[in-house]
Amino acid sequence: MDTDSGDHLRTEVVLGNDFASLVQLRMDVQTAMNEERPLYRCAICMVPVYICRNMTQTRFFFRHRGEDGNCPAITRGELPQDEIDARRYNGAKESRQHLQMKAWVAECLAADGRFSDIQTEKRWNGAFTGEWRKPDVRATFNGIHVAFEIQLSTTFLNVIVGRRQFYLKEGGLLFWIFASFDNEHRRMTDEDVYYNNNQNAFIVNASTVKTSLEQERFFLDCAWSVPTVDGSNSALHRKVVAFDELTLDPATQRAFYFDYDGHRDGLRSAKVSEAAVLRDEVEAWWDVRYETDSQHSAWLSFAARLRKLGLEVPYGYNEIDAFGISALYSAKHNRPYGQGKKRLVEVAHSVATGSKGHLIWFMHAVRYYDREASMAAEGTPGAWAKKYKQCRQEYLNDMEPFTPIRKSQALIEFLFPELSPLP
Numbered sequence: 001m002d003t004d005s006g007d008h009l010r011t012e013v014v015l016g017n018d019f020a021s022l023v024q025l026r027m028d029v030q031t032a033m034n035e036e037r038p039l040y041r042c043a044i045c046m047v048p049v050y051i052c053r054n055m056t057q058t059r060f061f062f063r064h065r066g067e068d069g070n071c072p073a074i075t076r077g078e079l080p081q082d083e084i085d086a087r088r089y090n091g092a093k094e095s096r097q098h099l100q101m102k103a104w105v106a107e108c109l110a111a112d113g114r115f116s117d118i119q120t121e122k123r124w125n126g127a128f129t130g131e132w133r134k135p136d137v138r139a140t141f142n143g144i145h146v147a148f149e150i151q152l153s154t155t156f157l158n159v160i161v162g163r164r165q166f167y168l169k170e171g172g173l174l175f176w177i178f179a180s181f182d183n184e185h186r187r188m189t190d191e192d193v194y195y196n197n198n199q200n201a202f203i204v205n206a207s208t209v210k211t212s213l214e215q216e217r218f219f220l221d222c223a224w225s226v227p228t229v230d231g232s233n234s235a236l237h238r239k240v241v242a243f244d245e246l247t248l249d250p251a252t253q254r255a256f257y258f259d260y261d262g263h264r265d266g267l268r269s270a271k272v273s274e275a276a277v278l279r280d281e282v283e284a285w286w287d288v289r290y291e292t293d294s295q296h297s298a299w300l301s302f303a304a305r306l307r308k309l310g311l312e313v314p315y316g317y318n319e320i321d322a323f324g325i326s327a328l329y330s331a332k333h334n335r336p337y338g339q340g341k342k343r344l345v346e347v348a349h350s351v352a353t354g355s356k357g358h359l360i361w362f363m364h365a366v367r368y369y370d371r372e373a374s375m376a377a378e379g380t381p382g383a384w385a386k387k388y389k390q391c392r393q394e395y396l397n398d399m400e401p402f403t404p405i406r407k408s409q410a411l412i413e414f415l416f417p418e419l420s421p422l423p
């Protein structure tokens with residue numbers, strides 16, 4: 001553990017691969033340890049460590065200052081992993097950066113007259129169980145009991161989850177504070193906190209402390225993402241915000257400035273209604289599309305809107321399966337739709353004779369829209385029944401020609417959601 005930052009680093013990262021600087025580092029580490037300000041400690045037992053060199057193999061490694069054999073890093077297997085995690089976590093809490101953060105938060109809360117019962121490292125006893133936690137700083141704001149925890153490099157997921165459950169039961173609010181938060185240096189544990197807090201992260205640093213003390217109001221730097229129309233996230237937005245501007249929600253253990261989930265839901269429902277409008281417009285246009293001059297330009301504008309909704313459709317009208325779509329609309333409307341025939345059964349015959357690859361989906365639609373009986377009664381009596389029987393026989397002999405033509409499947413699924421799943 002880096003004593004200054006509290007970060008847990010891999011040995012090879014600290015040692016590097018430059019021999020000269022490693023020899024110098026070794027001297028610095030030893031000197032600092034002798035002066036009782038060790039640069040590195042064992043992450044588990046917190047005993048200062050120094051760099052050893054294996055003379056024969058020129059290998060470098062860390063060793064405890066006092067090697068009494070008590071450290072679980074040496075006596076492997078005697079401590080369960082969660083106990084090792086807890087020790088590493090508690091050790092990191094004594095890092096210089098963490099002590100600084102705690103002091104800053106307490107100072108800011110005290111400067112803002114609206115917080116009461118401000119306490120540092122005070123036990124929070126569970127009301128109903130023997131459980132307790134010791135939040136870094138606790139305070140009451142507007143009747144809500146808030147536990148402020150500094151997010152450390154080593155806050156393990158089971159620590160995060162355990163605390164969240166505890167404060168939820170207590171009716172309190174767990175509020176995580178970061179020393180820094182950005183896109184490049186985000187750690188897995190930071191994400192655990194961030195994504196479970198409506199994608200808002202709060203940072204306290206020297207600059208926010210200065211503002212808080214000057215204005216006697218608790219300010220934090222907030223980083224958040226905005227959901228985008230295509231379903232992904234924006235880059236981080238940032239703003240210095242006051243604690244009293246935040247939405248505090250103990251029921252979901254969230255505190256946020258920008259309501260990411262709310263905006264995402266709004267986008268989704270806007271998308272759903274835009275989809276419904278577009279579906280109706282395409283359907284209306286399909287019936288009359290040959291009465292206008294250019295199907296191509298009309299389709300081009302539909303395609304642009306469909307693609308905006310995330311649907312992969314071609315821009316070229318000639319590339320869509322117009323025959324198949326016409327057949328399905330015809331089944332839906334119980335008449336030839338957007339094509340020059342008189343009765344639905346004529347559509348059925350043209351599919352069965354000229355385009356067997358459309359028959360399975362067409363008949364699926366005929367059954368779904370309940371057109372089987374009325375369609376069979378159209379035209380020459382018995383003709384369709386005979387034709388269909390013949391198709392079934394052909395299908396039994398060779399299924400290949402009946403394999404559904406899927407080139408516009410995504411578009412068809414969008415235009416006819418009721419027919420899903422297509423056979």
Ligand SMILES: [Zn+2]
Pocket residue numbers: 042043044045046047064071072073
């Ligand atoms: Zn140790």
